[in-house]
Amino acid sequence: MKISVVGAGYVGLVSAACFAEIGHDVICVDNDSDKIRRLSAGEIPIHEEHLPLLLERHLGQRLNFSSDLGEAVRFCEAIFICVGTPPSPNGEADLSYVEGVAREIAHLLNGPKVIVEKSTVPVGTCEAVSRTLLLSGVSPMDFSVASNPEFLREGTAVSDFLFPDRILLGVPDQRSHSIMTQIYAPILNGSYYLSPDAIKGSTCTSTKLIISSVKSAELIKHASNAFLALKISFINAVSIVCERVGADVRQVSEGLGADSRIGPRFLNPGIGYGGSCFPKDVLAFRSVARSVGYDFNLLTEVIAINETQKSLFIAKIRNALWTLRGKKLAVLGMAFKGGTDDVRDSPALDIILSLRAQGAEVRAFDPAAMKRAAALLPEGTATFTPDAYSACTGADALIVLTEWPEFANLDFARVRKLLRFPIVLDGRNLLNAQAVRDAGLTYFGIGGDIEQPLSPLNQFEDIFDPVHVLYEQAPPQVVNTETQLA
Numbered sequence: 001m002k003i004s005v006v007g008a009g010y011v012g013l014v015s016a017a018c019f020a021e022i023g024h025d026v027i028c029v030d031n032d033s034d035k036i037r038r039l040s041a042g043e044i045p046i047h048e049e050h051l052p053l054l055l056e057r058h059l060g061q062r063l064n065f066s067s068d069l070g071e072a073v074r075f076c077e078a079i080f081i082c083v084g085t086p087p088s089p090n091g092e093a094d095l096s097y098v099e100g101v102a103r104e105i106a107h108l109l110n111g112p113k114v115i116v117e118k119s120t121v122p123v124g125t126c127e128a129v130s131r132t133l134l135l136s137g138v139s140p141m142d143f144s145v146a147s148n149p150e151f152l153r154e155g156t157a158v159s160d161f162l163f164p165d166r167i168l169l170g171v172p173d174q175r176s177h178s179i180m181t182q183i184y185a186p187i188l189n190g191s192y193y194l195s196p197d198a199i200k201g202s203t204c205t206s207t208k209l210i211i212s213s214v215k216s217a218e219l220i221k222h223a224s225n226a227f228l229a230l231k232i233s234f235i236n237a238v239s240i241v242c243e244r245v246g247a248d249v250r251q252v253s254e255g256l257g258a259d260s261r262i263g264p265r266f267l268n269p270g271i272g273y274g275g276s277c278f279p280k281d282v283l284a285f286r287s288v289a290r291s292v293g294y295d296f297n298l299l300t301e302v303i304a305i306n307e308t309q310k311s312l313f314i315a316k317i318r319n320a321l322w323t324l325r326g327k328k329l330a331v332l333g334m335a336f337k338g339g340t341d342d343v344r345d346s347p348a349l350d351i352i353l354s355l356r357a358q359g360a361e362v363r364a365f366d367p368a369a370m371k372r373a374a375a376l377l378p379e380g381t382a383t384f385t386p387d388a389y390s391a392c393t394g395a396d397a398l399i400v401l402t403e404w405p406e407f408a409n410l411d412f413a414r415v416r417k418l419l420r421f422p423i424v425l426d427g428r429n430l431l432n433a434q435a436v437r438d439a440g441l442t443y444f445g446i447g448g449d450i451e452q453p454l455s456p457l458n459q460f461e462d463i464f465d466p467v468h469v470l471y472e473q474a475p476p477q478v479v480n481t482e483t484q485l486a
């Protein structure tokens with residue numbers, strides 16, 4: 001099938017490359033001609049696993065880039081709109097890019113097409129796109145507007161696309177139903193996975209196809225992101241209680257997530273969610289509710305808890321170091337999460353800015369996001385180091401702000417030698433607390449870290465080390481109880 005994708009941002013680019021991968025002919029169009037020139041030369045503007053391979057396979061063959069929307073519209077049977085929907089100052093999504101593309105398409109249509117809204121938009125956007133086309137004089141026989149929200153996570157976007165839990169098609173008529181199911185057929189009937197070259201890397205092999213009304217599809221996307229953000233804020237709130245009563249949120253999270261009605265994912269506490277989706281989408285969904293006369297106060301609380309997580313972690317750093325002025329801090333991680341170079345709305349950057357404002361000297365490292373962080377942070381906020389160990393050299397504490405897997409595998413004995421003070425503050429509960437402590441470092445995590453005297457064993461450990469050795473040989477009952485959950 002011939003597909004055009006409008007917008008070569010994160011959603012558009014990944015979708016275009018994956019449509020080509022499953023066998024379609026694709027033109028991806030963007031009005032940033034410099035970006036198109038670089039993409040046509042094989043230069044990829046984002047850090048995304050598998051994307052370089054997909055471009056290498058399909059660029060110039062099934063996948064082409066252009067800045068000519070007319071060419072893209074004439075070429076295809078389905079046009080996917082993947083342009084940005086940034087937040088307005090009042091929290092509503094700014095739909096002016098979507099409207100602009102709809103108007104242009106209206107003047108370029110050369111026959112019946114399915115127009116598919118893939119950017120995250122408030123409910124009613126597809127209806128507004130249809131109205132724009134009709135007002136521009138396009139016959140209703142010549143188009144259908146469908147909603148096909150994406151559920152890609154940055155860092156794993158390609159495998160999320162190719163091995164989705166669900167494909168959601170909000171289709172208004174038979175024509176769009178038929179075209180949309182044909183587009184996703186290689187994933188839905190499994191033929192893509194039979195190819196020896198199919199991308200590997202996901203365990204999900206059964207995809208649920210959900211056919212809904214257009215409005216329901218639009219709402220499912222907003223509600224999904226809001227619910228995931230709520231899950232994170234919930235466990236973050238629980239982590240505060242854990243810390244104050246002497247429980248361990250890691251165990252609580254594991255016990256909670258073992259209920260299949262709740263599920264274990266998105267129950268990792270930390271310094272709060274960030275990125276280009278959750279913060280914007282929670283606000284936008286709350287605005288949608290307000291616009292129809294409902295105060296979705298639960299979402300206001302989700303946002304408030306997310307903000308509190310950052311201030312509580314900053315307070316934890318301050319408590320560990322007594323004062324911040326003049327302290328040298330090794331900060332690992334600037335991306336809003338591991339596996340990406342994206343620093344948009346990254347809680348790590350907010351924390352770095354606050355530490356700097358309180359007089360600390362920040363020496364920061366991130367495996368992928370340093371360039372983007374340097375472009376966003378005011379000059380002099382941080383010194384960027386070539387690796388994690390250089391950041392630690394002579395620092396008063398090590399602070400982990402992004403869940404990059406490689407940070408968990410650091411040589412902590414080496415870290416211990418490099419740090420001036422043996423203090424590690426883990427804002428993502430990423431590190432193995434025991435390994436860190438075994439290296440002679442003091443570990444502070446989120447939500448009742450094991451530095452607190454949690455159990456008789458830990459209390460003994462703190463006071464009288466030989467007891468620890470004794471218990472390792474013959475663990476008492478309390479250890480067994482704990483390890484069942486750990």
Ligand code: UGA
Nearest residue numbers: 150151152153154266267268270272273274275277336337
């Ligand atoms: C999110 C959704 O997960 C995708 O399904 C959706 O398609 C996408 O938004 C979008 O709307 O485009 P993404 O923003 O890439 O994906 O990142 P997530 O993996 O969801 O993480 C978001 C934030 O939550 C990160 O800052 C992460 O560190 C944080 N997080 C995540 C936690 O603090 N705890 C968790 O347990 C999980």
